[in-house]
Amino acid sequence: MAKEQLTCVSCGRRISPTLRAVAFYCPNCGTTRIIRCYTCRQYGREYVCPSCSFVGP
Numbered sequence: 844m845a846k847e848q849l850t851c852v853s854c855g856r857r858i859s860p861t862l863r864a865v866a867f868y869c870p871n872c873g874t875t876r877i878i879r880c881y882t883c884r885q886y887g888r889e890y891v892c893p894s895c896s897f898v899g900p
């Protein structure tokens with residue numbers, strides 16, 4: 844079973860399993876998973892969907 848690589852879409856850092864991160868599907872295209880680390884969520888940094896270039900808060 845391959846481990847899914849978790850990389851924050853906002854800061855590009857790999858997410859440690861010990862840190863709380865949020866993962867959700869892009870609200871625009873619904874096919875790409877957006878993963879944000881706890882820090883970026885706290886600061887409300889923007890994210891960009893790599894598939895459809897949707898920018899969200």
Ligand SMILES: [Zn+2]
Pocket residue numbers: 851852853854855856879880881882883884
């Ligand atoms: Zn981040």
Ligand SMILES: [Zn+2]
Pocket residue numbers: 869870871872873874875892893894895896897
């Ligand atoms: Zn998208």
